[in-house]
Amino acid sequence: FTTEAGLYTASDQVVVLTPDNVDSVLVNSTAALVVEFYASWCGHCIAFSPVWKSLASDIKEWKPAVDVAAIDCANQDNGPICSRFGVRGYPTLKVLQLLYSTRFPRNVRGLRHKIINKMETHAEPWPPACPPLETASRAELDNFFETNSVGHLALLFETSNSYVGRELTLDLLQYENIAVRRVLSTEDGLVAKLNVTDFPSCYLYSPSGIFTRQLEARTFYTYALQRLPGVVRAGKPLPVTSDLAKNTTEDQLRPFNRSRVYMADLESTLHYSLRMELAAHPVIKGEALSALQRYISVLAKYFPGRPVVNNLLKSVDTWLKGEKDTELSYSSLRDALDNTAEVPNAALPKGVRWVGCQGSKPHFRRYPCGMWTLFHVLTVQAEEAADKDPQEVLQAMRSYIHSFFGCQACATHFENMAQESMSHVGTLSSAVLWLWSHHNHVNNRLAGALSEDPHFPKIQWPSPELCPSCHGVKNGEHTWNQEELLTFLRSHFSSEHLLSDYLE
Ligand code: FAD
Secondary structure (H helix, E strand, O other): OEOOOOOOOHHHOOEEOOOOOHHHHHHHOOOEEEEEEEOOOOHHHHHHHHHHHHHHHHOHHHOOOEEEEEEEOOOHHHHHHHHHOOOOOEOEEEEOOOOOEOOOOOOHHHHHHHHHHHHHHOOOOOOOOOOOOOEOOHHHHHOHHHHOOOOEEEEEEEOOOOOHHHHHHHHOOOEEOEEEEEEEOOOHHHHHHOOOOOOOEEEEEOOOOOEEEEOOOHHHHHHHHHOOOOOEEOOOOOOOOOHHHOOOOOOOOOOOOOOOOEHHHHHHHHHHHHHHHHHHOOEEEHHHHHHHHHHHHHHHHHOOOOHHHHHHHHHHHHHHHHOOOOEEEHHHHHHHHHOOOOOOOOOOOOOEOOOOOOOOOOOOOOHHHHHHHHHHHHHHHHHHHOOOOOOHHHHHHHHHHHHHOOEHHHHHHHHHHHHHHHHHOOOHHHHHHHHHHHHHHHHHHHOOOOOOOOOOOOOOOOOOOOOHHHEEEEOOEEEEOHHHHHHHHHHHOOHHHOEOOOOO
């Protein structure tokens, strides 16, 4: 079984949190730690990762005061840490454990501002290594060189809603022989004395009372100030970026047949969903509890698994149906999943082994691929069983995704599609087709996105090679032949057609 590799390495200037370092990083750090909790399979996290890397590189000089970190909650070993911080959706940011939010700017500038806001407004002790960021007054500056032994003082004049002064202070944090002070445009005496007309603008103020003016943007100020005579970088050296440390974790793809469905993916999906994703919910109640009941119920009814797995799903379903409490602790569900003593020959393998859902890089495909595949299989199995309720599997999927799927933006998109048309599904075969066509909507939206595995491009599926008769042409336009499609889906996702290679 594999463990998942994440989206970042130390060479990205991002502290990669693991069970081995998390406590020492949190306890020993003199800095505010800005942590991204993500799941390596989540497309939105993949799309966001270049921004997070840029932020880490952009504010690397802030390290003694603000350090950028990340943890992959899809990695089984990290699950308990993510649960400890109450993380359920990805990506989630936390600063010093104060900010808990999946709502934050998706660009470097907005993120810098958010971090500064959080540092200034939080109630906990100020990070010891962080300089004060408040504004300077004329009185302070008049006798600045008498009370401070630095060679240079940079004054950043700006309006109160500007962040450049605070950013510059942090950019110069590790440099000696220079101080940066922020002066507001309302500080009339100083503004008049230096004849300041542009905000923001930066003035160098020296003991001899000579001012020089620089009028550019943050990066230019920073660059110029760091190179002033006598200014030296005294902080810890920046980590050396080595090509060797870059993401070289490209896995060898296991040989597999692209036109088949593998039981190993379905069992991996069950493991991840039941033991990792649900574990983020220590208490399950209300809407989430009924979502869990529906999910387990359709699994128990339709999962075309090995007898040991089916026995387990049935026993968990019976146990859940017998529970009369209005809330359930995840630990009791976990006990029911792991404690197979009462039901002989009942077990779900621990760990994941992706085969048809493996990606060419560790962050591609895997769990969301498994989730789609699982529900396609379940809709086809329900049709084969000729059960009465055409909505049962689709609604179970809808409520599971809504209550538990870690990629919250995916869940919102899916819910919007479900609201539009899911209730119109009136037969078991149209449930199979509904899921097929809406999965294709998602494929269409995601084609070309960063989360697309180049070895597995998002296509309108199935391809003409996989099902030639599913495709047709009418009046020069492509059409789907729904009858042929149904026949193909029934066979592709049927229990007889599932491959059991790579199982334990
Ligand atoms: P997947 O799309 O995961 O498909 C898995 C396999 O299913 C394919 O390899 C193919 O064999 C088969 N397949 C493909 N299309 C169909 C079809 N139409 N019918 C039947 N079988 C098919 N990611 C985002 O970035 N944004 C989102 O909004 C988003 N929403 C999602 C919503 C849900 C409910 C789920 C489960 C996932 C969502 N994802 C989203 C993830 C995304 O859809 C993919 O699962 C992920 O990018 C992995 O892609 P993949 O290449 O493995 O193929």
